[in-house]
Amino acid sequence: MTAGANRIFVIAQNTYREAVREKLLYNLFAFSTLMILSSIVLAKMHLGYDERIYYDVGLAAIAFFGVLIAIFVGINLVYRELAQKTVYTMLAKPVHRWEFVVGKYAGLVSLLALEIGMMAALFMLVVWYKDTQFPIQLLYAIGLIFMELVLITAVALFFSSFTTPYLAAMFTVGLWIIGHLLADIRDFGNLPDAAGIRPITQALYWGLPNLDRLDLKGPAAAGQVIELGTVLSRALYALLYSAMLLIGAVALFQRRDFR
């Protein structure tokens, strides 16, 4: 391992170590577990739609709580490093600032991988416990939920690099909501009465991350066929967008004064 890769690994490992001590993480994980388990009760109340309920509730729980963990735990961990000034002793070593950003990001993504893996395992257990099939499409959908979290974490890290944690959380939640509404925003701009704002809606559509592209929960739960190529191309989209945001975060960190 090169010296730079070693430093990134050490920072990522420490970020992960700090994250697994976060109480918020366990609270959110407990709620997601409750929500996944609640699908068993909900299914009993909707006779005839058992499978669909397990799938919908399970995927929704993984996506919703995954996003909350990515935004709030992620922002908190970066903010704490800056606010509590623990970054001082790290950056006063031969650590490049980009290594710090990439290390933090890698630590957060590994935390999300663990969290998604655990929630997915619980989801599978519930499905198998109820003697229901677990089609491969569900795994594709979970894979893209993970890629959405990878992207959202990059967004959170980007905002954390230049603003306060509260604003960073607000901006990230805002972007997450808008990211799921981009098709509607574009369609709104295409209405005959909205010609004046069309450049803005077009700019938003093409400039912001289109998170709907990473949302295959509906088709997967409905049992529609999903091509692996589609999943991979969308995952690549999320990766490229995340890389762009990381480059932006690094550029902002390079110029930042740690006062």
Next chain:
Amino acid sequence: MSLIQARGLRKSFRTGFLGRRVEAVRGVDLDVREGEIFGFIGPNGAGKTTTIKLLTGLILPTAGEAWIQGVPVSDPRSRQHLGFLPEGTFFHEYLTGAEFLDFHARLLGIPRDVRRQRIPELLQRVGIPHAADMRLRSYSKGMRQRAGLAQALIGDPDVLILDEPMSGLDPLGRKDVRDLILSLRDEGKTIFFSSHILADAEVICDQVAIIVRGRVVHQGYLDALLGQELSGVELVVEGIDENLFEQVQALAQRALVQGSRFQFEFDDEAEAEKALDWIRSEGGRIRSLVPRRRSLEDLFVEEAKKETHA
């Protein structure tokens, strides 16, 4: 050879709602030679910590340049052989003392077998061998300061930059840190430390720089800075009556009654001589007569006053 150098270092910040520009460091030049203890002293808000952050690459200069071992501080390689203790001991609280040192050692790429040997040695050296497995959040302020010093030493650095290393320590702790700094100098390390505790700086420093309002107003070796001339005389006497005490008090800068003893401080040697004559002629007993050299504190106060009135 200068291991730490700065030329025309400046830093200004924008503060407040209107973004008013405040100049925290105004053209600082520094030369810290190999193997010396360099004290960077100044009142609170003088620019000590800002200068140190500029030297360690934590903030970027508005103008000027600085080098550590000849490498510009903008290059992280300048910190390859640097140990740094920040003011305020901000550490990862969830780590134990040993984990904390291990984390910093791994950032420096120190191999596992060296880490295993060095970590207990360093905890012993800074006086907290019992705290290796305690979480940092349960450390007292003094223990955290010691853990921070161990962290600064983990890479066996050639150059140490310590921001207020004695702050928060009790008298015993301050003595331990002074002894540690002196022993590090004996090992050939170069130590640059900031302090507002002048007595500590005067005891251990080879060279000092006094910074006031962002500007270095004095830099040099202590003997050269303080000179050999007397700054006053301290006289302790016994067996004088109230009238004589009042007469001498009028000549002295300061007078103290300590039971049957009277202590006087004179800025002017001639006035002390005059007081001595009076005391002898009245049958008073001289218990001590100590000439006072100009101290770092005297110099510091003079410079701080000059700068404030400027």
